[in-house]
Amino acid sequence: MSGRAVVEVSGLTVRYGAATALDGVDLWVGEGEMVALIGANGAGKTSLVKALSGLVDRSAGEVVVRGRLAQVPEGREMFADLSVDDNLRLGGWRNGRRGRDTSGIYELLPELGGLRRRLAGTLSGGQQQMVAIGRALMARPDVLAIDELSLGLAPMVIDTLIAHLHALHRDQGLAVLLIEQNAALAFDLCDRAYVLEAGRVVLTGETAELARDPRVASAYLGGAVR
Numbered sequence: 001m002s003g004r005a006v007v008e009v010s011g012l013t014v015r016y017g018a019a020t021a022l023d024g025v026d027l028w029v030g031e032g033e034m035v036a037l038i039g040a041n042g043a044g045k046t047s048l049v050k051a052l053s054g055l056v057d058r059s060a061g062e063v064v065v066r067g068r069l070a071q072v073p074e075g076r077e078m079f080a081d082l083s084v085d086d087n088l089r090l091g092g093w094r095n096g097r098r099g100r101d102t103s104g105i106y107e108l109l110p111e112l113g114g115l116r117r118r119l120a121g122t123l124s125g126g127q128q129q130m131v132a133i134g135r136a137l138m139a140r141p142d143v144l145a146i147d148e149l150s151l152g153l154a155p156m157v158i159d160t161l162i163a164h165l166h167a168l169h170r171d172q173g174l175a176v177l178l179i180e181q182n183a184a185l186a187f188d189l190c191d192r193a194y195v196l197e198a199g200r201v202v203l204t205g206e207t208a209e210l211a212r213d214p215r216v217a218s219a220y221l222g223g224a225v226r
């Protein structure tokens with residue numbers, strides 16, 4: 001571990017009634033670090049992201065976020081009847097004021113430039129995911145939590161999104177917490193990962209090491225030890 005943590009989660013437990021979604025989770029993301037959280041359906045990934053921004057109540061544990069956290073939610077949550085530009089502006093709301101200047105986002109994500117007046121509901125899944133990332137960047141975050149970047153997207157679209165995330169990480173020191181079912185993708189992008197099973201962190205470490213772990217390979221990488 002090195003540097004300062006921008007996200008520090010300790011002993012986090014989240015319950016929905018009698019169901020325990022997260023059970024004593026410890027996780028941290030350092031400044032400018034790219035960290036993956038992988039796990040199967042129902043492992044608790046979305047509950048963890050929601051707990052970071054207080055969208056679900058904690059039953060126990062602590063969540064500390066230093067700096068600004070922005071989220072790209074699962075399902076992207078576009079305002080379908082608003083233009084791309086208006087969707088971006090909504091990401092810039094702060095202290096009751098709407099963020100006006102979206103030009104920086106079109107520089108970072110040039111593919112959005114030609115789409116700025118299109119209604120978000122008419123965009124492809126990949127285009128919507130790009131808008132969702134742009135909207136999150138409008139908050140000028142220190143750390144971006146992305147819930148299922150790759151869900152339902154074609155490999156070429158995923159490659160483009162990943163190239164943008166790499167550039168943001170490299171040029172602006174953006175930290176990323178990438179929540180993924182696609183472990184191969186998460187391991188390629190991130191230096192460190194957490195493996196969540198039934199609400200508990202069962203493995204954590206450098207992605208290069210984890211990819212060589214037979215348990216990870218068989219459960220998350222289709223059996224291929226790297």
Ligand SMILES: Nc1ncnc2c1ncn2[C@@H]1O[C@H](COP(=O)(O)OP(=O)(O)OP(=O)(O)O)[C@@H](O)[C@H]1O
Nearest residue numbers: 016019020021039040041042043044045046047048
């Ligand atoms: N509002 C809720 N009420 C009751 N149980 C819930 C609720 N939300 C989630 N759960 C349960 O909590 C557990 C963790 O769910 P969560 O959505 O965090 O998992 P996930 O890893 O994000 O899954 P997926 O990959 O399928 O989105 C699951 O067993 C789920 O059924």
